[in-house]
Amino acid sequence: xxxxxxxxxxxxxxxxxxxxxxxxxxxxxxxxxxxxxxxxxxxxxxxxxxxxxxxxxxxxxxxxxxxxxxxxxxxxxxxxxxxxxxxxxxxxxxxxxxxxxxxxxxxxxxxxxxxxxxxxxxxxxxxxxxxxxxxxxxxxxxxxxxxxxxxxxxxxxxxxxxxxxxxxxxxxxxxxxxxxxxxxxxxxxxxxxxxxxxxxxxxxxxxxxxxxxxxxxxxxxxxxxxxxxxxxxxxxxxxxxxxxxxxxxxxxxxxxxxxxxxxxxxxxxxxxxxxxxxxxxxxxxxxxxx
Amino acid sequence: xxxxxxxxxxxxxxxxxxxxxxxxxxxxxxxxxxxxxxxxxxxxxxxxxxxxxxxxxxxxxxxxxxxxxxxxxxxxxxxxxxxxxxxxxxxxxxxxxxxxxxxxxxxxxxxxxxxxxxxxxxxxxxxxxxxxxxxxxxxxxxxxxxxxxxxxxxxxxxxxxxxxxxxxxxxxxxxxxxxxxxxxxxxxxxxxxxxxxxxxxxxxxxxxxxxxxxxxxxxxxxxxxxxxxxxxxxxxxxxxxxxxxxxxxxxxxxxxxxxxxxxxxxxxxxxxxxxxxxxxxxxxxxxxxxxxxxxxxxxxxxxxxxxxxxxxxxxxxxxxxxxxxxxxxxxxxxxxxxxxxxxxxxxxxxxxxxxxxxxxxxxxxxxxxxxxxxxxxxxxxxxxxxxxxxxxxxxxxxxxxxxxxxxxxxxxxxxxxxxxxxxxxxxxxxxxxxxxxxxxxxxxxxxxxxxxxxxxxxxxxxxxx
Numbered sequence: 163x164x165x166x167x168x169x170x171x172x173x174x175x176x177x178x179x180x181x182x183x184x185x186x187x188x189x190x191x192x193x194x195x196x197x198x199x200x201x202x203x204x205x206x207x208x209x210x211x212x213x214x215x216x217x218x219x220x221x222x223x224x225x226x227x228x229x230x231x232x233x234x235x236x237x238x239x240x241x242x243x244x245x246x247x248x249x250x251x252x253x254x255x256x257x258x259x260x261x262x263x264x265x266x267x268x269x270x271x272x273x274x275x276x277x278x279x280x281x282x283x284x285x286x287x288x289x290x291x292x293x294x295x296x297x298x299x300x301x302x303x304x305x306x307x308x309x310x311x312x313x314x315x316x317x318x319x320x321x322x323x324x325x326x327x328x329x330x331x332x333x334x335x336x337x338x339x340x341x342x343x344x345x346x347x348x349x350x351x352x353x354x355x356x357x358x359x360x361x362x363x364x365x366x367x368x369x370x371x372x373x374x375x376x377x378x379x380x381x382x383x384x385x386x387x388x389x390x391x392x393x394x395x396x397x398x399x400x401x402x403x404x405x406x407x408x409x410x411x412x413x414x415x416x417x418x419x420x421x422x423x424x425x426x427x428x429x430x431x432x433x434x435x436x437x438x439x440x441x442x443x444x445x446x447x448x449x450x451x452x
Numbered sequence: 453x454x455x456x457x458x459x460x461x462x463x464x465x466x467x468x469x470x471x472x473x474x475x476x477x478x479x480x481x482x483x484x485x486x487x488x489x490x491x492x493x494x495x496x497x498x499x500x501x502x503x504x505x506x507x508x509x510x511x512x513x514x515x516x517x518x519x520x521x522x523x524x525x526x527x528x529x530x531x532x533x534x535x536x537x538x539x540x541x542x543x544x545x546x547x548x549x550x551x552x553x554x555x556x557x558x559x560x561x562x563x564x565x566x567x568x569x570x571x572x573x574x575x576x577x578x579x580x581x582x583x584x585x586x587x588x589x590x591x592x593x594x595x596x597x598x599x600x601x602x603x604x605x606x607x608x609x610x611x612x613x614x615x616x617x618x619x620x621x622x623x624x625x626x627x628x629x630x631x632x633x634x635x636x637x638x639x640x641x642x643x644x645x646x647x648x649x650x651x652x653x654x655x656x657x658x659x660x661x662x663x664x665x666x667x668x669x670x671x672x673x674x675x676x677x678x679x680x681x682x683x684x685x686x687x688x689x690x691x692x693x694x695x696x697x698x699x700x701x702x703x704x705x706x707x708x709x710x711x712x713x714x715x716x717x718x719x720x721x722x723x724x725x726x727x728x729x730x731x732x733x734x735x736x737x738x739x740x741x742x743x744x745x746x747x748x749x750x751x752x753x754x755x756x757x758x759x760x761x762x763x764x765x766x767x768x769x770x771x772x773x774x775x776x777x778x779x780x781x782x783x784x785x786x787x788x789x790x791x792x793x794x795x796x797x798x799x800x801x802x803x804x805x806x807x808x809x810x811x812x813x814x815x816x817x818x819x820x821x822x823x824x825x826x827x828x829x830x831x832x833x834x835x836x837x838x839x840x841x842x843x844x845x846x847x848x849x850x851x852x853x854x855x856x857x858x859x860x861x862x863x864x865x866x867x868x869x870x871x872x873x874x875x876x877x878x879x880x881x882x883x884x885x886x887x888x889x890x891x892x893x894x895x896x897x898x899x900x901x902x903x904x905x906x907x908x909x910x911x912x913x914x915x916x917x
Contacts (some may be wrong), residue, residue: 177618204885205571205572205574205575206574206575206594206595206600207597207598262825286741286746289738290738290746291736291737291738292674292736292737292738292750292755293755308737310737311738312737312738312740313738313740313741313900314901314902317741378460396683397741400681400740400741400896401740401741401896401897401900401902402893402897402902404897414889417564417567417568418564418695418885418889418890419885419886419889419890420571420885420886421886437460447905449549
């Protein structure tokens with residue numbers, strides 16, 4: 163057996179599927195993307211090299227900056243609102259220890275099971291100013307109930323609420339699994355020493371959950387940056403560019419305006435920003451480890 | 453150095469894999485979308501083929517009549533059971549029945565996905581044989597420039613009764629590349645019963661329209677339902693006002709788009725009028741995010757008194773799914789004239805949009821042309837479309853009047869036959885695809901007051917240049 167595994171050809175055949183998938187489905191498109199980002203390719207005909215023109219245009223493009231700002235806003239929303247809530251909910255769920263635990267775990271996770279398209283339309287109807295649920299509830303409480311939730315000004319917050327709500331169950335489930343992996347003996351010992359629930363959470367749960375939090379937060383930031391389908395279906399970036407997110411803006415440039423070259427420029431910036439975010443987050447967590 | 457490269461690769465791999473699993477749900481969609489965007493390819497557009505598409509015969513090529521021929525059709529009509537898709541499918545079935553050696557394979561996608569995949573086909577070598585095209589510079593110019601479409605023989609269509617000017621959008625430098633499916637007219641659909649009940653009158657001037665909007669809002673109803681999410685209806689609405697100021701302005705608008713000069717006072721006036729109407733509450737609250745279906749439902753449910761949309765919706769009048777109170781009471785009127793303008797109400801927003809073309813490099817090009825010519829024999833497309841109340845063809849369909857038309861069909865026929873001038877392709881479709889995106893975005897922003905009329909004109913000029 164050892165002989166087989168030390169045979170380099172065997173090793174090669176074993177890693178080949180993964181390697182090929184990576185090379186063909188990820189690395190090659192990225193390289194192509196970088197190539198096209200220096201051209202004025204429109205999707206048809208010749209791709210003419212135009213140097214740094216696309217990059218210059220991108221830095222002056224307000225749409226790009228707005229979409230980047232919104233993406234970062236969403237990342238902050240995930241880190242500051244969604245994840246603390248998810249973690250606390252997970253800790254509370256863990257303490258329930260009866261049928262309610264399974265029930266609530268299931269309920270919180272349901273949004274993740276439903277297709278994004280359904281979620282987007284569900285919220286579109288909830289937000290609808292003419293017959294939407296939200297305005298009708300407002301009317302019940304005596305308000306006028308004609309708020310244009312997805313209109314100018316309020317749209318970005320309405321969209322953020324949906325995105326934070328939608329990703330909540332997923333984050334919670336990972337935290338929940340993490341908490342389940344903590345040895346209950348620790349809590350028992352803490353209880354004997356007279357620790358309150360809050361103290362146990364702060365001094366046992368949180369420190370032991372650090373690796374889980376690290377993975378979860380990194381994933382949240384990247385998912386915020388690449389947010390596309392919910393926004394596309396909910397507002398498609400409107401009104402104006404107020405709810406434009408990076409991936410959606412990229413799509414719009416490449417597939418609506420048919421500026422493939424420019425779309426690829428944005429996607430290269432996109433890759434760089436994702437890489438930077440990952441490196442930065444890893445560094446932040448590493449410093450805390452030390 | 454080597455190590456650095458390897459670690460960079462690993463880091464890249466990590467981001468990508470994380471990106472793939474970082475999304476909370478619908479992962480499959482998400483990752484395939486992301487890849488499509490990164491590579492600039494378009495597998496995101498891969499979508500369903502209609503279930504009733506006939507099976508593909510495996511042979512291709514030789515065009516001798518007895519030999520089996522397979523024609524691939526790429527269509528933007530996804531609904532094969534009603535509307536234009538039904539007409540198209542009926543003709544294909546008919547053609548296959550008459551020519552047993554021919555099989556027609558249909559691939560259908562909705563407009564946006566269609567355009568994306570069309571580009572993907574265009575950059576490869578496997579373009580379907582008969583394709584849907586739009587007779588608008590924003591779509592067709594580039595396609596013709598790439599030499600993708602086969603030139604059609606204009607003499608073939610001498611007896612087809614195409615209305616004068618209807619082939620213009622499909623021609624370039626005197627050569628014909630496609631045939632239009634229908635004549636589209638933009639109008640206000642209104643609910644006659646509701647109008648009568650409240651004593652509202654069809655507006656004769658634009659000021660009356662604004663007043664009407666206020667009256668209807670005061671009664672707690674939605675005056676006019678608007679599909680603002682798609683943005684092109686707003687652009688056409690704007691163009692419609694321009695036309696109701698200037699009258700016959702087809703050439704002027706074309707010049708403005710090609711030179712980027714929108715200094716004519718009518719453009720600004722139209723922009724101001726549109727904002728006035730929105731302030732008067734003409735469109736439903738949140739119209740800018742209402743999609744086509746939602747906007748239409750407001751009208752067909754009786755919540756909105758009017759609905760601004762094209763003549764292709766005339767089949768609402770015989771759609772069994774719409775309640776009879778609405779279905780039997782649908783009337784239409786055209787955008788009213790603006791006081792002080794030189795236009796008449798018979799200067800209308802109308803054009804020939806969708807149509808078909810044959811691919812230049814098709815292996816069965818002659819067969820595809822035969823099929824196309826068959827489809828547009830007057831007794832085929834024109835007749836079937838009219839008899840089913842689907843749309844008005846771009847051909848003279850006077851011979852096919854049955855006497856059983858809905859009042860909406862007759863009204864549109866009247867409007868077309870008495871038109872003093874038509875806009876042709878509207879301004880948003882006169883430039884390239886980037887101008888289309890920008891000008892439609894701008895129209896929507898103008899409508900919700902995010903830009904002032906002055907800013908609108910300035911940015912429109914910048915977009916056209």
